[in-house]
Amino acid sequence: MMQTSNTSSAIAAAPLPRSFYERPTLIVARELLGKHLVRRMGEVFLVGKIVETEAYIGQEDPACHAARGKTARTALMFGPPGFAYIYFIYGMYYCLNAVTESHGFPAAVLIRAVEPLQGVEQMSLRRGTRRLEGLTSGPGKLCQAFGLDSTYNGADLCGDELYICPGESIPRAKQGCSPRVGISVGKEHPWRFFVKNNRFVSGGRKQKRALTGR
DNA sequence: ACGCTGATGAAG
DNA sequence: TTCATCAGCGTT
Numbered sequence: 134m135m136q137t138s139n140t141s142s143a144i145a146a147a148p149l150p151r152s153f154y155e156r157p158t159l160i161v162a163r164e165l166l167g168k169h170l171v172r173r174m175g176e177v178f179l180v181g182k183i184v185e186t187e188a189y190i191g192q193e194d195p196a197c198h199a200a201r202g203k204t205a206r207t208a209l210m211f212g213p214p215g216f217a218y219i220y221f222i223y224g225m226y227y228c229l230n231a232v233t234e235s236h237g238f239p240a241a242v243l244i245r246a247v248e249p250l251q252g253v254e255q256m257s258l259r260r261g262t263r264r265l266e267g268l269t270s271g272p273g274k275l276c277q278a279f280g281l282d283s284t285y286n287g288a289d290l291c292g293d294e295l296y297i298c299p300g301e302s303i304p305r306a307k308q309g310c311s312p313r314v315g316i317s318v319g320k321e322h323p324w325r326f327f328v329k330n331n332r333f334v335s336g337g338r339k340q341k342r343a344l345t346g347r
Numbered sequence: 348a349c350g351c352t353g354a355t356g357a358a359g
Numbered sequence: 360t361t362c363a364t365c366a367g368c369g370t371t
Contacts, residue, residue, distance in 0.1 A: 145364070187366070206355065213371045223367050224352020230366090243366060315366055335367095344353095 148296035150304070158240040162188040162326050165231070166308060169300035170247050172279050173293060179255055181280050182271055182300050184307030184331045186343040187313045188324040189230070190240045196319030210239040211289055217295060219286040226273030227282050231290055231297065245314070245325070246270045248333040249278070255342040284309025285305035303328055 148171065156162055171177040181287040198220065199207040209218045210232055218230040218241050230241035231323050247269045249256055256268050256278035269275040276282070288295045298332070309329045312320050314336070327334045 189366075198366080201356080204356075220366085221354060222365065224354080224365095226352095226367050228366060245366085271367065277368095313366070317365085 135341070146298035148298050148301075149215075149291070151213070151291050151305065152213040152232050153230060154290070155234065155235060158188045158242060160192045161231070161233045161322065162186045162242045162310060162324065163305075164302075165242055165244070165297065166192075166326060166328055167301040167303040168297050168298055170244060170275075171252065171281070172295050177252065177255070179252035179276065180250040181279070182250055183244055183246075183297070183327070184248050185244075185246035185327040187243040187245055187326070187332045188233075188240070189243065190324070191234075191238060194319055195321070196313060196316040197241075198323075199238065203239070207239060208256060210241050211237060215291050217285055217288040217290055219283060220286075221283060222273070228272040228274055228275040228279055229279075231273050241270060244275065245272045246327070246333055246335045247275050248331060255280075266332055268333075270333045274335075 168183050170181045170183055191197060192200055195202060197280065201302045203211050209216060212232060213236045214232050214234060216227065216232045218232050219227050221227055230242065231245045232241045234240040249268050257263055258282055260268055260278050262268065269278045285295055290296050293309065305323050307329050309327050311325045312321045312323055313325045
């Protein structure tokens with residue numbers, strides 16, 4: 134049976150079914166809040182509760198990577214739902230998305246932040262910091278903490294290495310939404326979702342500045 | 348406010 | 360082939 138230790142107690146939950154992802158992206162983005170992102174390395178588990186997401190929806194959404202059509206990079210977004218789309222950005226970071234909607238319609242949910250639940254030591258080592266807050270509060274940070282890079286691009290989120298399973302359900306009243314972070318187009322859509330008053334939500338630089346009034 | 352860093356895709 | 364752009368982060 135599965136080993137049990139302080140750092141890697143077994144996760145009994147099964148991955149969300151593919152049908153979870155094969156729905157309107159805004160619904161998936163909201164419902165992913167509270168779910169558990171899991172990376173399994175043998176008997177060691179890294180687990181985080183998703184607390185911030187963003188929806189990128191189709192070729193009509195100018196901020197969506199697939200807005201200018203299907204390319205080698207964006208082909209995964211056009212494929213079947215429930216797979217990981219991981220891209221490299223700003224020369225240093227990776228970002229994790231879950232492909233949504235039906236095969237042929239390009240859309241995905243960016244996982245922007247998680248609350249560390251399990252494997253904190255591993256995450257701290259990869260991140261090079263001991264500070265719990267800030268360990269996974271951002272799309273680049275969480276990929277670094279979870280050790281996710283382009284080798285996981287296309288990974289099946291319904292598989293057993295990198296997957297998302299039911300955690301808790303976040304009631305609508307505890308969800309917040311806002312425009313998406315760090316984009317220059319498509320700002321009119323409030324397609325960023327987060328768990329209110331959760332300290333692991335990134336917010337992004339502009340939003341932090343906005344909160345402090347600068 | 349900037350430097351870091353490299354893939355991407357549009358322009359030529 | 361060059362070039363601006365970039366769904367970010369850390370330091371200043």
